[in-house]
Amino acid sequence: MGLKFRDIVSSHEIKLDELKGKTVALDAANTIYQFLSSIRQMDGTPLMDSQGNVTSHLSGILYRTSSLVEKGIKPIYVFDGKAHVLKKDTQDGRRQIREEAEVQWKKAVDEGRIEDARKFAMRSSRMTPDIIEGSKKLLDLMGIPYIQAISEGEAQASYMVERGDAWCVASQDYDCLLFGASRMLKNIAARGSKSRLEMINLNEILEMNGLTREQLVDVAVLVGTDFNEGIKGVGAKKGRNLIKKHGDVFKALKHLKAEMDIDPQEIRDIFLNHDFIEDYDIKWNKPDKEEAIKFLSDEHDFSADRVVSALDKLKKLNPAQKSLEQWFG
DNA sequence: ACGCTACT
């Protein structure tokens, strides 16, 4: 679900071509979850190999990544580390939604309600350690760099934008704005034509709403995040107005005569004083064609032709060509 | 979601 900030966030439509030459830090968890939920058949069955292993995420990563590279975009994936203790309630809630959706999915299939079946199947998607490992293995074989964050992947990705190692964070969730990403990209896809690609500038959001980044975090604390519940009846607009009027979350709570289960300062710290890896290195390598075919075609039943044509698109990031670009721009 | 083919 993510942060409910839609009402106070504005975006600009951009074209995929405008990202040529740019490095994009992709929120791996967010991306993989999208693939798991939507790369499915009509009745909700995900893509699977002959042994019954889910392969939707591998398909998504292979084709989207190669397609982005072909368009001159340099992707880096950022994986989540250990979840914060305060995220437990959110995680429990999501697990319950998944479990209920799984029951509804099977029921819908039995009753022949195909559209419902797919809808519930999408909600039942879960990310297993196997799926994470397979995704990392594929990225290695493709020569695409990935970073393992200490905690939230979005926090690490935002830091990388701040440091100039990435131009923007690509995610569907607004959380990265709280983590300080100056630019975030919504709806990234292999083909830009289908859904509009949205560019969101943090500074613009802050100016538009008359808030500092610290105050934006305070708005989030009132509205609710993955780490706290928020105040009932306070949405993005009401939250913004409260913080603008009273200055910070503590004064706003006092005015509302409301109390929170958790000290707001703890939530602030998650977004403003988070841990990140500083000594990462980003390098795009030549894909290991042979091993990639072994992994995707031999082990997971992908069509070898499709794998080869996807891998061929990665040639744009060959070390030889990269050094040429350094000379000629 | 994405690739591929066919069609305008």
Added chain:
DNA sequence: AGTAGCGTC
């Protein structure tokens, strides 16, 4: 060049 429809695993 842009898109609709079907298959992908």
